[in-house]
Amino acid sequence: MYELLYRRVLQHIPAETAHRLAFAAIRFAGAVPGLGAGMRRVLGPADPVLRVRTLGMDLPGPLGLAAGFDKDAEGVDGLTALGFAYVEVGTVTAQAQPGNPRPRMFRLPADRALVNRMGFNNHGAAAAAERLRRRVEGGRAGSRRRTAYVGVNIGKTKVVPEAEAVGDYVAGARRLAPYADYLVVNVSSPNTPGLRDLQAVERLRPLLAAVRQTLDEAPQAAQAGHAGAPEPRRVPLLVKIAPDLSDADVDAVADLALDLGLDGIIATNTTIARDGLRTDAAEVTELGAGGLSGAPLKERALEVIRRLHARVGDRLVLVAVGGIENADDAWERIRAGATLVQAYTGFIYGGPAWPRKVHREIARRARAAGYSSVAEAVGTSGRPGPGAHR
Numbered sequence: 001m002y003e004l005l006y007r008r009v010l011q012h013i014p015a016e017t018a019h020r021l022a023f024a025a026i027r028f029a030g031a032v033p034g035l036g037a038g039m040r041r042v043l044g045p046a047d048p049v050l051r052v053r054t055l056g057m058d059l060p061g062p063l064g065l066a067a068g069f070d071k072d073a074e075g076v077d078g079l080t081a082l083g084f085a086y087v088e089v090g091t092v093t094a095q096a097q098p099g100n101p102r103p104r105m106f107r108l109p110a111d112r113a114l115v116n117r118m119g120f121n122n123h124g125a126a127a128a129a130e131r132l133r134r135r136v137e138g139g140r141a142g143s144r145r146r147t148a149y150v151g152v153n154i155g156k157t158k159v160v161p162e163a164e165a166v167g168d169y170v171a172g173a174r175r176l177a178p179y180a181d182y183l184v185v186n187v188s189s190p191n192t193p194g195l196r197d198l199q200a201v202e203r204l205r206p207l208l209a210a211v212r213q214t215l216d217e218a219p220q221a222a223q224a225g226h227a228g229a230p231e232p233r234r235v236p237l238l239v240k241i242a243p244d245l246s247d248a249d250v251d252a253v254a255d256l257a258l259d260l261g262l263d264g265i266i267a268t269n270t271t272i273a274r275d276g277l278r279t280d281a282a283e284v285t286e287l288g289a290g291g292l293s294g295a296p297l298k299e300r301a302l303e304v305i306r307r308l309h310a311r312v313g314d315r316l317v318l319v320a321v322g323g324i325e326n327a328d329d330a331w332e333r334i335r336a337g338a339t340l341v342q343a344y345t346g347f348i349y350g351g352p353a354w355p356r357k358v359h360r361e362i363a364r365r366a367r368a369a370g371y372s373s374v375a376e377a378v379g380t381s382g383r384p385g386p387g388a389h390r
Ligand SMILES: Cc1cc2nc3c(=O)[nH]c(=O)nc-3n(C[C@H](O)[C@H](O)[C@H](O)COP(=O)(O)O)c2cc1C
Pocket: 066, 067, 068, 069, 071, 090, 091, 105, 114, 116, 118, 120, 153, 186, 189, 240, 268, 269, 270, 292, 293, 294, 295, 297, 321, 322, 323, 324, 342, 343, 344, 345, 346
């Protein structure tokens, strides 16, 4: 049905308009009392083999929605009702900003890809924090049942000079920490001038150290998703990196993350490369600058996860994103070392039934390989599964 809707309607309207329409429907479903919960019961991951305990969360499955879809934390309930185990909201910047002029999001259907130069359009950290606070406090009184886990991805406000980037990230982190199950420092989007330069270790070190310190000092307010009494907790911190880093730079970020006591790395963001596309080169050039996501990113994103896993083993939680289109891709990333996986473009092309389908098929693969939990498969590439010994 989604394929029909996509072919007849969605693909004929601008990509961002299609996104807004689809997201409005998802938000509506999440907001109708009883509907979201009912959908979550039917579509949400329920197979115990999928359960993943990581970063202080007890997730029903490994697949989450990548940052950029729900920039302002407006649709967490609707999105988890479709079957995502968690949602990474953002990128949120300390100050509200409009992003780049439209059009700024384009489909490359022949490549199962997107190009975007959104430029962190968002309502700012105060608005996102308020929305997340209301969500948590609006939960049924006394209910301690968690309905959704929320990662919060923060970035730099465009008008803030690069020399003041640390203070800007810290301001965002301070506002949002109380509502984040985990926090991500995004230094890898290609659409904010100079942002990716922050990935250089000498600039990344003070930034990550300052955000870590802010999280440690932040008031232990609500634990996101819980309507009960707040519990003291340490907010896990991750950094999200670009696929365009050299291998040496990937290693350097991994070493830094270990050195600073970070919890994990999210790999990868979109790429500025345009290699190997089927879409006509002139057409691609015409679209202009932006980050490329989806299938063309698959190979490099997998390579980065492999590299990170070889470097850090299980000392950091690796979150794989980039070109995950189906359960095979997700399973390969898990076996390469990812504890969690995320997607954006695969969901756009796959439609609302996609998260459920991917989770179901990951469960099938895990069982077929003889694992009692997906977690047992993390980093097992090149090793026979337990089933091989039975
Ligand atoms: C339209 C669009 C907007 C995005 N916005 C953000 C963002 O605000 N912050 C971020 O960290 N990543 C953002 N991303 C990157 C995704 O989170 C993801 O890292 C990337 O698209 C690769 O995954 P995919 O191939 O599954 O899409 C965006 C991606 C797309 C397509």
